[in-house]
Amino acid sequence: MSTVTIDKSGPTRKVKYGSMSRDRAWALRWSYFFLVLFAVFSLTPPFYMLITSLKSSAEISAATNPWWVYHPTLENYLGLLTSNQFLRFFWNSAWVSIIVVTITMLISVPAAFALARMKFWGSATLATGVFLTYLIPDTLLFIPLFKMFAVFGDWTGIQLINRWYVLLLVYPTLTVPFCTWIMIGYFASIPKELDEAAIIDGASWFQTLTRIFIPVALPGLIAATIFAFTVSWAQFLYPLVFTTSTDQLVLPVGIITTLIKGDVFNWGQIMTGALLGAAPPLIIYAFLMDYYIAGLTAGATKG
Amino acid sequence: MADVTLRKVVKRYDDVEAVRGIDLDIADHEFVVLVGPSGCGKSTTLRMIAGLEDISDGDIMIGGDVVNDVPPKDRDIAMVFQNYALYPHMTVAENMSFGLRLKHYPKAEIKSRVTEAARMLDITDLIDRKPKQLSGGQRQRVAMGRAIVRNPKVFLFDEPLSNLDAKLRVQMRIEIKKVHQKVRTTTVYVTHDQVEAMTLADRVVVMNHGRIEQIGTPNELYHKPATRFVASFIGSPAMNFVPCRLEDVAGKLNVRLTDRLAFPLPPARAARYGSLPRTDKLLLGIRPEHVMEARPHAEPGIEPFDAVLDVTEPMGMETLVYFTLEGSQVCGRVNPNAGAQDGSPLRLAVDLNNMHLLNEVTGAVL
Amino acid sequence: MVDVTFQPNRVAGSQARKRGGMRNALRRKSTVAFVMTLPLILLILILVVYPAFYSLHLATLNKSMAKFVGFGNFEFLFRRDTFWLVVKQSCIFAISAVIFKALIGFIVAHFVHNVPAKKQRKWRGMLLVPWVIPPAMSTLAWLWLFDPSYSAFNYTLSFLGIGPIPWTGDAAWARFSVILVNVWYGAPFFMIMYLAALKSVPEQLYEAAAIDGANWWQRIWYVTLPMMRNIIAITTLFSLIVTFANFDIVRILTAGGPLDHTHIFATWAFRVGIEGSDVPLGASVSLFMVPILAIAAVFILRDISKRGNEA
Numbered sequence: 001m002s003t004v005t006i007d008k009s010g011p012t013r014k015v016k017y018g019s020m021s022r023d024r025a026w027a028l029r030w031s032y033f034f035l036v037l038f039a040v041f042s043l044t045p046p047f048y049m050l051i052t053s054l055k056s057s058a059e060i061s062a063a064t065n066p067w068w069v070y071h072p073t074l075e076n077y078l079g080l081l082t083s084n085q086f087l088r089f090f091w092n093s094a095w096v097s098i099i100v101v102t103i104t105m106l107i108s109v110p111a112a113f114a115l116a117r118m119k120f121w122g123s124a125t126l127a128t129g130v131f132l133t134y135l136i137p138d139t140l141l142f143i144p145l146f147k148m149f150a151v152f153g154d155w156t157g158i159q160l161i162n163r164w165y166v167l168l169l170v171y172p173t174l175t176v177p178f179c180t181w182i183m184i185g186y187f188a189s190i191p192k193e194l195d196e197a198a199i200i201d202g203a204s205w206f207q208t209l210t211r212i213f214i215p216v217a218l219p220g221l222i223a224a225t226i227f228a229f230t231v232s233w234a235q236f237l238y239p240l241v242f243t244t245s246t247d248q249l250v251l252p253v254g255i256i257t258t259l260i261k262g263d264v265f266n267w268g269q270i271m272t273g274a275l276l277g278a279a280p281p282l283i284i285y286a287f288l289m290d291y292y293i294a295g296l297t298a299g300a301t302k303g
Numbered sequence: 304m305a306d307v308t309l310r311k312v313v314k315r316y317d318d319v320e321a322v323r324g325i326d327l328d329i330a331d332h333e334f335v336v337l338v339g340p341s342g343c344g345k346s347t348t349l350r351m352i353a354g355l356e357d358i359s360d361g362d363i364m365i366g367g368d369v370v371n372d373v374p375p376k377d378r379d380i381a382m383v384f385q386n387y388a389l390y391p392h393m394t395v396a397e398n399m400s401f402g403l404r405l406k407h408y409p410k411a412e413i414k415s416r417v418t419e420a421a422r423m424l425d426i427t428d429l430i431d432r433k434p435k436q437l438s439g440g441q442r443q444r445v446a447m448g449r450a451i452v453r454n455p456k457v458f459l460f461d462e463p464l465s466n467l468d469a470k471l472r473v474q475m476r477i478e479i480k481k482v483h484q485k486v487r488t489t490t491v492y493v494t495h496d497q498v499e500a501m502t503l504a505d506r507v508v509v510m511n512h513g514r515i516e517q518i519g520t521p522n523e524l525y526h527k528p529a530t531r532f533v534a535s536f537i538g539s540p541a542m543n544f545v546p547c548r549l550e551d552v553a554g555k556l557n558v559r560l561t562d563r564l565a566f567p568l569p570p571a572r573a574a575r576y577g578s579l580p581r582t583d584k585l586l587l588g589i590r591p592e593h594v595m596e597a598r599p600h601a602e603p604g605i606e607p608f609d610a611v612l613d614v615t616e617p618m619g620m621e622t623l624v625y626f627t628l629e630g631s632q633v634c635g636r637v638n639p640n641a642g643a644q645d646g647s648p649l650r651l652a653v654d655l656n657n658m659h660l661l662n663e664v665t666g667a668v669l
Numbered sequence: 670m671v672d673v674t675f676q677p678n679r680v681a682g683s684q685a686r687k688r689g690g691m692r693n694a695l696r697r698k699s700t701v702a703f704v705m706t707l708p709l710i711l712l713i714l715i716l717v718v719y720p721a722f723y724s725l726h727l728a729t730l731n732k733s734m735a736k737f738v739g740f741g742n743f744e745f746l747f748r749r750d751t752f753w754l755v756v757k758q759s760c761i762f763a764i765s766a767v768i769f770k771a772l773i774g775f776i777v778a779h780f781v782h783n784v785p786a787k788k789q790r791k792w793r794g795m796l797l798v799p800w801v802i803p804p805a806m807s808t809l810a811w812l813w814l815f816d817p818s819y820s821a822f823n824y825t826l827s828f829l830g831i832g833p834i835p836w837t838g839d840a841a842w843a844r845f846s847v848i849l850v851n852v853w854y855g856a857p858f859f860m861i862m863y864l865a866a867l868k869s870v871p872e873q874l875y876e877a878a879a880i881d882g883a884n885w886w887q888r889i890w891y892v893t894l895p896m897m898r899n900i901i902a903i904t905t906l907f908s909l910i911v912t913f914a915n916f917d918i919v920r921i922l923t924a925g926g927p928l929d930h931t932h933i934f935a936t937w938a939f940r941v942g943i944e945g946s947d948v949p950l951g952a953s954v955s956l957f958m959v960p961i962l963a964i965a966a967v968f969i970l971r972d973i974s975k976r977g978n979e980a
Contacts, residue, residue, distance in 0.1 A: 031783040038777050039795045041853065045810035046798060048821060052813060066821035111709035118702035126706060128970065133717050135907075135966045137914030139935035140959070143942045143952045144720035144727055173716045180709060193388035196355050201402035201453075202376035205701055211401075215392040234803030236917045237935075241943055252805035256921065267813050274806040285801045289794055292801070296858065297865045 046278070052271035053077070060267055076272035086273065088247055089254030093277075096167045096250055097232040103168065104175040104228040109221070112183030113209045117195060127184060134177035142241045145170060149242070164248045170238050175231050179224040182298040186220030187213055223295030226288060230281045251277045305366030305379075305456035305489060306331045307352060312361035314347050314513075321347045323513040324361065329491065334483050336492045338500035339510035339536070346461055348510070349493045353459050354378050366456055381450035382459040386466060387442045389434040389449075395421075396430045399448045413452075420451040423485060424478070440471045447479070451486060458483075460492040464499060476502055497537050501525070509533045526657075531586070531666035534659060540591045540623065543633045546663065547587040549579055558587060558660075561629050569604035569655055576660055579669065588659035588668070591623065594635030596643075597650040604656040615643045624649065727952040734949060742953040751929050751937075756957070759933040761844070763913040763961075766851040770912075771905055773852065774859020781860070782867045793864065800857040808921040811850045812837070815922070840930035843923050847931050850918050855911075859904055866900040867893065903972045906965045913961055934958050 052060065054072040064070060080086045114120070115127050149160040160166040190213060198208045214221060239253045246258060255273040259266060285292050307329040314322040322344040329335045337345040350356040352363055354375035362369050370378050381402075389398050396417050403413045421427045424444040434442055443463060450458055463479070464472045480503055483490055494500055500507045501521040509516040509524065509532070516536075517529040528534035534542045547560045556573040559565040568576065579585075597607040613632075616623040617639060624635045624643045635651055637643050660669045731738045746752040781792050799807060814821050815836035826832040836846045870893060878888050894901075916935040919925065925932035925940060932940070934957055942951015 027783055031780040035777070035780050035784065035792055035796075038773075038780075039792070042796050042799050042857065045807050045814065045853070046802060048814055049810045060819065063819065066819065066824050107708040107712060110705035114702040114705040118698055118705075120699035120702040123702070123706075126710070129713065130709070131970070131973070132966060133713050135910055135962065135969065136717060136721070137910065137935075137958070137962070139914040139916050139938065140955055140962070141717065141720045141724070143938060143948060143955055144724040145716070146943065147727060147948050147952075148720055148723060169716065172712055176709060176712055191386060191388065193384040193386055194390065196353075196375075197382065197384060197388040197390075197449075198401075199355070200353060200375045200380065200382050201449075202405045203401075205698075207405065212390055216390070218392070230801070230803075234805065236803070236805040236920075237939075240920075241939070252803055256805065256809070265813075265816075267816070267819075270809055271813060274809045278802040278806045281801050281803060282798070285797075289790075289797075293793070293797070293861055293865075296800075296861055 046275075049271045049275045049278070052267055053275050055268055057266065057268055076268045077276075079269060080272055080276065085246060085258060086254070089249055089251045090276070092164050092249060092254075093233060093251040094280075096164060096171065097229050099168055100171040100175060100232040101225055101228045103172050104179050105221070105225065107172065108176050108180035108183055108224065109214065110209065112180045112187055113213055115180070116184045116187035117213075118205070127181075130177050130180050130184075133173075134181055138174060138235070138237050141173070142237055145238075146241050161242055162244050162248055164243060164250070166242045167232075167235075167239060167250065170242070171232050171235060174235065175228040178231075179228055182224055182227075182295060183217065183220055185298055186217040190216055219291060219294060220298070222288065222291045223298060226284055226292050227295045229284065233281055306333075307457055307489060307491065308362075308364040309348070309352070310362040310364070312348065312351060312363060313359045314344070314351060314356060315359040321513055322351070325510075325515055327508060327515065327518070329489060331489055332487045334490045334492065334503060334505045335508060336494060336500040336504035336506075337508045337510055338494055338497055339516075341495060343510040344513040345493045345495075345508075345510045349459055349461055349491055352457070352491060353380055353382050379456040380459055381453045381455040381457075382461065383443075383446045383450050383463045385462040387434070387446040387463075389442055389445055391434050394431050394433055395426065395437070395445050395448070398434070398445055399452045402449070402453050416452045416454070417448075420448040423451065423482065424448050439467050440475060443467065443475055444478070447482060451482065454486075454488075456489065458488050458490040458492075460490065460494075462494055463492075464494070464496075472499075479503060498539065501537065507537075509536060511536075528659070528668055530668060531588070531661050534588050534661070534668060538590060540634045542588050542590050542659070543594065543631070544586045544588050544661070545628050545631045545633060547585050547660075548583070549576060549581050549585065551581070558585075558655075558658075560587065564608055564628070566606040566608075566653065566655055572604075572655060572658065576669065579660075584663040585669075586661040586663050588661050589633075589653060590657065591634040591636045593654035593657045594633065595652055595654070596637040596641035597652040605652050605654050607650055607652045609648055610651050611648045612643055612645060615645055624651075724952045724956060727949050728956055730949040732947045732949060738949075742950050745950070746953060751932075752954075754929060755932045755934060755937045755954070758844070758931060759913060759958075762848060762851070762915075762919075762931075762933050763909060766848045766855065766912050767905060767908050769848070769852045770855040770859050770908060771901070773856040774904075775863050775901075777856065777860045778863035778867055781864055793861070796860055797857045799854050800861075804854055804917040805921060807854065808850060808918050811846070811853075812922055815846055837923050838927060840927055843927060843931045847919050847922055850922060851912060851915065854918065855908060858908065862900055862904045863897065866897040870896045899972055903969055906969045906972070910962050910965050913965075914958055 048067075051067065051069055053076050054069045054074070056071065056073050056075060059069070059071055111130075115123050115130075146161070149166060153159045153161060160169070194212060194216070195208050198212045203211065234252065235250075236252045239250045243249055243253065246254070249257065251273075255270065255277060259270045259273055307327075309325050309327040312322060312325045313320065325344075325348060327335075337348060339345050347356060351358050352365075354370065354373060358371050362371060364370065365378055365380070390401065393401065399417050399420060400413045403416065408416075417430070418427070421430055424447060426441060426444045426448060429437060429441055429445070434445065437445065446463065460479070464475055467475060476499060479492075492500075492503060501524075504521055506518060506520055507524050508518050511532050517524060517533045519527070524533060524537050528537060528542075531544070535544070545560050547558050550557050550559050550565070552565075552567075556568045556577060557565045558568055598605070601607075610624075610626040610628075610633075612624050612626050614625045616625075620639070621636045622639045622641070622643050624637055626633055626635075637649070637651070641649065643649050661667065662669060727734070728742055729737055729739055731741065777796060781789055781796070784792060813819075817835070817838060820833065820836060822836070823833040826834065835842050837843045874892050874896070875888055878892050883891060913933075914935055915933065916939065919931055919933055919936045920939065923931040925936050929937075934954060938951045938954040941954055942948050945951070
């Protein structure tokens with residue numbers, strides 16, 4: 001009924017309505033067009049990794065259409081996954097990342113709790129300091145750290161350079177500040193009454209942390225864990241500087257230093273290695289995308 | 304079960320005194336409500352009893368023991384918060400039993416206490432749900448259940464009904480009262496809502512600016528307020544205050560409101576106010592229900608007068624009428640059939656048997 | 670029973686005990702808090718603050734680290750053309766990469782925001798992939814895409830009659846490639862941040878603006894941008910730091926070549942300090958990042974605290 005009246009009373013209005021929805025539809029079409037374009041741009045390198053990893057050396061050097069696999073083969077995967085050296089890199093990476101994640105959580109969660117809830121002398125300054133530390137890049141510190149560890153080795157006889165466990169010392173400098181910072185944000189968003197209720201219920205500070213704060217801030221904790229893991233897994237500069245023997249290398253450095261032999265590039269294996277190296281973060285991302293994104297945006301939106 | 308005593312309790316934040324020396328004796332089983340406007344120190348007082356705030360000066364005793372240095376968990380208290388403060392990751396049963404589990408009570412004991420509390424609060428069906436799945440009223444019940452299972456010496460309520468809508472608030476008010484009748488635990492309850500205070504309390508403590516204005520039963524506060532603050536804070540619509548002075552006319556004591564309006568005081572009142580200096584600036588305090596439509600026959604102490612109504616508010620069972628006397632707005636409650644209309648004159652009557660006289664400068668009720 | 674014996678004591682001594690007790694409680698609480706933050710403090714002091722100052726010390730030594738040379742390393746650097754080339758390239762690299770990342774991120778975020786809410790997740794998921802892959806790994810793929818003899822890009826472009834392009838072989842193209850890869854890697858981060866900011870702008874503001882007669886462009890200019898200003902500032906400054914200090918992409922893609930034409934501070938510091946074994950000179954080079962990083966950090970801190978105040 002009402003549509004009829006509108007049609008009769010005001011033709012101009014009808015035109016407006018039509019143009020509005022037509023604008024919308026066009027905007028949507030353009031959006032999709034550009035999104036497809038950007039998605040192609042984003043996914044080309046990983047797609048190309050996959051394509052190349054399925055090719056034999058012969059097919060790669062045959063200069064056929066590079067975007068297509070004519071004779072798919074798993075020989076690159078088999079080659080790498082049966083290579084002790086490559087598996088060694090993988091395990092080194094896995095161990096380093098898992099231990100670093102554990103260390104990071106053990107340091108940053110209690111610290112964040114103290115900074116968010118137990119105001120003490122200098123706590124505000126320390127929180128700011130934590131954030132500033134997060135802004136200090138690895139490229140500023142690798143030279144003094146390298147020298148420090150060398151001197152430390154000379155003094156104490158404890159050799160840190162060229163040992164994989166040196167990474168357990170340096171990676172936390174990259175992960176702890178950010179994880180502490182976002183955990184402060186998550187903890188601070190928990191209503192004050194909740195810890196007061198816990199205190200009245202008879203919980204100690206430690207119990208408040210473990211039984212109330214950690215479960216309630218679990219999404220934040222997962223986001224921080226993902227962050228710590230991906231940073232440890234992806235770190236390239238520190239292992240490149242601090243480790244050289246092939247049995248001490250982690251995956252990214254291992255692939256680059258051992259698969260690239262002089263000028264001979266075994267691209268099939270390199271791309272396979274790169275894809276396997278990218279797989280753990282990608283798998284985590286695929287399953288925990290929302291936590292991943294929450295952690296990414298938390299640094300600027302919390303705090 | 305225990306009594307609670309506050310002796311000259313002071314709370315200072317840097318150089319601001321939030322609570323300025325409070326003396327209060329709360330008997331065992333008593334339900335005491337601290338009421339006052341925001342910032343009057345009532346919540347701070349409650350939090351000091353709970354042990355969530357340090358005491359700057361004075362003593363707090365629970366069951367005869369000074370608890371100034373005792374941490375909250377050892378004070379044997381339970382608290383219900385305004386936003387309920389339910390642990391979001393625990394079920395209702397886990398929420399209620401958290402305190403008992405921390406104290407390592409036997410499982411069977413915990414279970415029976417939780418079941419009992421849940422039954423009392425009618426939340427047995429909700430016992431396995433998470434707080435997120437509950438309505439506001441249900442969360443409120445769980446918060447109370449968490450307090451009840453602890454079987455503490457004292458219940459502390461910090462504005463527990465403020466987050467509920469008006470209808471639910473009335474319902475939960477009754478629930479709280481029922482629970483208190485059953486468990487008889489000493490209760491300190493903080494609210495800014497004077498209706499809540501009046502309906503729940505054995506005794507009401509009216510606070511203002513960090514001090515206690517008056518302590519008394521709801522009826523005492525309503526009928527015998529000690530100060531202008533209490534008189535205006537308790538009761539809705541609030542008490543009317545009209546500037547006035549006393550004058551002697553032909554051996555009788557009159558209260559003069561305007562040049563044209565003066566009422567003779569009833570004998571009891573005349574005797575009480577007779578000694579006051581006639582020059583004092585005074586306020587006539589009169590509750591709206593004591594300003595009503597004029598009756599056909601005269602009654603002692605009820606004096607008729609004419610007023611031009613500014614606004615009328617029909618409430619159904621009564622109509623509120625507003626008019627102006629000497630620049631002061633006055634509210635009266637008349638029968639809906641009295642013919643009150645916006646802007647029209649109406650013959651009203653004031654019941655001086657229930658009047659109050661206040662010193663305009665000190666605010667004291669005389 | 671205990672009650673009875675302690676009763677008089679308790680009341681009488683309360684005044685004196687109370688002060689001490691409260692201070693004790695406070696001391697206990699801050700002690701616990703201090704213990705909880707101690708590992709964090711030690712980590713920062715030993716592995717961040719100390720090396721930072723150690724770096725300053727190192728920069729004043731000669732190559733064998735036996736002699737104090739004061740500003741000798743810096744004087745040496747100022748006289749070398751390569752150093753000025755690195756300064757120029759670092760600035761070009763960081764500024765152009767950040768601008769393109771910010772622009773592309775902003776545009777893509779808008780397109781994602783335009784799409785019906787149910788499909789946004791899928792698009793967001795695909796578009797963030799470059800940020801998820803470890804940059805060292807993805808740069809290898811780019812290196813292969815840019816391969817002088819087998820470049821898949823050149824293969825494709827040859828159908829259009831273009832090329833072959835010397836992606837990493839020519840100084841200008843190599844600079845372009847390095848920036849391209851950095852933009853590819855970093856734009857998704859901007860996209861995600863902007864998308865979060867876009868979602869936080871209340872719909873009523875757009876409706877109010879539409880009723881006030883604002884067109885599409887005016888809505889962006891007067892509503893979206895002011896509401897997102899803080900996030901844009903923080904993200905841009907943060908990205909500036911990260912991009913300026915970048916190492917992985919340049920190192921793997923060009924290793925600074927051809928002829929040092931793509932070196933930035935980090936890669937050159939690595940070349941000089943680690944590969945060239947001149948630790949003091951490397952430290953001096955990396956110290957040149959500090960001023961820019963410090964300025965950006967100050968502004969970020971200001972914006973973050975501003976956000977805190979608004980909230």
